[in-house]
Amino acid sequence: MESDKLIQIMDEVAVARTITRIAHEIIERNGGVGDMVIIGIRTRGAILADRLASEIERIEKVTLPIGVMDITLYRDDVQNKLEQPLVQKTEILFQVADKIVILVDDVLFTGRTARAALDAIIDFGRPRSIQFAVLIDRGHRELPIRADYIGKSLSTTLEEKVVVKIKEEDGIDGVLLGGR
Amino acid sequence: MRLKSRHLLGLEGVSRQDIELIFNTGVTFKEILSRDIPKVPTLRGLTIANLFYEPSTRTRFSFELAEKRLSADTVSFSTNTSSVQKGETLKDTVQNIEAMKVDMVVIRHQAAGAPHFLARCCDTKVINAGDGAHEHPTQALLDLFTVREKYKKIDGLRVVIVGDIKYSRVARSDIWGFKTMGAEVAICGPTTLLPYEVEKMGVKVYNRLEAALEGRDIVIVLRIQTERQEMGLLPTIREYVNRFCLTPPHLAGLRENFTIMHPGPINRGVEISPEVADGPYSVILSQVTNGVAIRMAVLYLLSGGRLPNSRRKARAS
Numbered sequence: 001m002e003s004d005k006l007i008q009i010m011d012e013v014a015v016a017r018t019i020t021r022i023a024h025e026i027i028e029r030n031g032g033v034g035d036m037v038i039i040g041i042r043t044r045g046a047i048l049a050d051r052l053a054s055e056i057e058r059i060e061k062v063t064l065p066i067g068v069m070d071i072t073l074y075r076d077d078v079q080n081k082l083e084q085p086l087v088q089k090t091e092i093l094f095q096v097a098d099k100i101v102i103l104v105d106d107v108l109f110t111g112r113t114a115r116a117a118l119d120a121i122i123d124f125g126r127p128r129s130i131q132f133a134v135l136i137d138r139g140h141r142e143l144p145i146r147a148d149y150i151g152k153s154l155s156t157t158l159e160e161k162v163v164v165k166i167k168e169e170d171g172i173d174g175v176l177l178g179g180r
Numbered sequence: 181m182r183l184k185s186r187h188l189l190g191l192e193g194v195s196r197q198d199i200e201l202i203f204n205t206g207v208t209f210k211e212i213l214s215r216d217i218p219k220v221p222t223l224r225g226l227t228i229a230n231l232f233y234e235p236s237t238r239t240r241f242s243f244e245l246a247e248k249r250l251s252a253d254t255v256s257f258s259t260n261t262s263s264v265q266k267g268e269t270l271k272d273t274v275q276n277i278e279a280m281k282v283d284m285v286v287i288r289h290q291a292a293g294a295p296h297f298l299a300r301c302c303d304t305k306v307i308n309a310g311d312g313a314h315e316h317p318t319q320a321l322l323d324l325f326t327v328r329e330k331y332k333k334i335d336g337l338r339v340v341i342v343g344d345i346k347y348s349r350v351a352r353s354d355i356w357g358f359k360t361m362g363a364e365v366a367i368c369g370p371t372t373l374l375p376y377e378v379e380k381m382g383v384k385v386y387n388r389l390e391a392a393l394e395g396r397d398i399v400i401v402l403r404i405q406t407e408r409q410e411m412g413l414l415p416t417i418r419e420y421v422n423r424f425c426l427t428p429p430h431l432a433g434l435r436e437n438f439t440i441m442h443p444g445p446i447n448r449g450v451e452i453s454p455e456v457a458d459g460p461y462s463v464i465l466s467q468v469t470n471g472v473a474i475r476m477a478v479l480y481l482l483s484g485g486r487l488p489n490s491r492r493k494a495r496a497s
Contacts, residue, residue: 070208073220073480083182084484086201087208123217 010175018151023055045105067092074116097125111145190315191356205477223252230256246475320353335362343402368392
């Protein structure tokens with residue numbers, strides 16, 4: 001894979017518009033943002049969760065509690081890796097019981113990360129519902145999992161790579177597709 | 181991220197980087213312990229055997245809890261109810277347990293070097309939970325973690341360990357650990373309870389408690405095992421109490437914001453007075469809480485690279 005040509009799928013403006021649209025969809029679907037909390041999956045999901053929360057705040061004038069989740073300890077392949085992934089802190093400093101939890105990640109692929117995140121949230125309490133928002137859905141699920149809010153659906157092959165870049169981590173905003 | 185070694189046998193030679201990695205992982209686990217459901221499924225399917233050839237409550241409970249919080253399957257054994265009574269050797273015991281597909285062994289043994297012997301002769305990963313008078317690495321790690329939690333750093337702190345250094349595995353692990361992390365370490369006790377040539381470990385040696393405490397941040401008080409008196413190493417317990425028992429008047433010589441630690445079990449009124457053990461500067465109980473988090477971190481970090489099951493192939497697709 002030496003000559004990975006990356007094609008840009010979304011630029012900074014597109015990412016921003018998408019987040020705004022998802023924010024509206026969330027508010028519409030739930031008839032407001034009462035009892036709502038947002039939890040992002042580290043690393044890029046957490047940043048997207050922050051942005052989504054500020055969009056919702058701009059529209060609804062309500063500040064939602066934001067949590068960050070590291071799902072490493074809930075993965076189903078932890079023991080098979082030669083090197084243990086570095087565990088980062090999970091910070092959910094509010095009750096999730098009886099709340100509407102909006103779970104945020106950058107890419108939905110096999111569904112294993114989402115599965116792990118669902119288990120992790122339920123260990124914190126019993127939410128009224130969990131809704132899943134992703135920037136990119138690239139297909140190839142290995143588990144019966146779907147997203148409620150999707151920025152963009154991409155049909156990809158397994159060999160292709162989807163790269164999400166976020167300003168706070170990578171210096172720019174955008175989504176790139178590479179591989180064959 | 182990975183530790184340099186696949187076992188945890190002692191803190192001698194363990195790098196600062198590895199200790200930091202254990203601490204950072206420990207912080208995460210401490211948060212997990214404060215949740216409504218303080219349990220994660222990380223080590224599901226992994227089997228850990230706890231072999232305790234010597235009596236222990238705290239360490240054994242702490243390891244068992246750590247294992248259960250990580251969802252590992254555990255088997256525990258203590259000498260008085262096992263085949264050791266029938267004369268089985270250590271190697272045979274472990275090879276049998278290994279034949280039952282145990283992934284990790286936590287061992288406490290009266291002979292120094294027993295865990296190292298196991299690590300050489302078996303394929304299982306080995307964690308030393310105290311071997312003779314040699315090392316007790318997880319105790320030292322939780323001591324360091326507790327100190328770091330309070331002071332946010334270990335570099336430059338002045339530590340003194342008081343009591344029976346010669347027969348204490350905690351002392352040895354603490355000396356290695358605190359020195360690696362940049363603290364200055366001194367020891368204090370009656371000469372009969374200090375190891376020969378201990379200065380070579382790079383510590384200052386004191387025989388007078390008052391002098392040893394001067395300007396220290398952290399005092400680690402060790403348990404005096406009353407058996408030592410029968411061995412003729414202490415004239416009487418009362419003499420020890422008079423010269424080395426940590427009492428409120430001693431605290432005046434310490435630095436501001438000082439800390440008193442004790443690995444337990446405490447002999448109140450022998451090595452430490454109850455007023456000091458229960459004082460606001462004593463972190464003895466947070467040591468116990470942190471013990472579970474640190475042991476979870478060690479188990480997690482050593483658990484990687486598990487060899488193949490059918491699952492491995494299944495995932496490759």
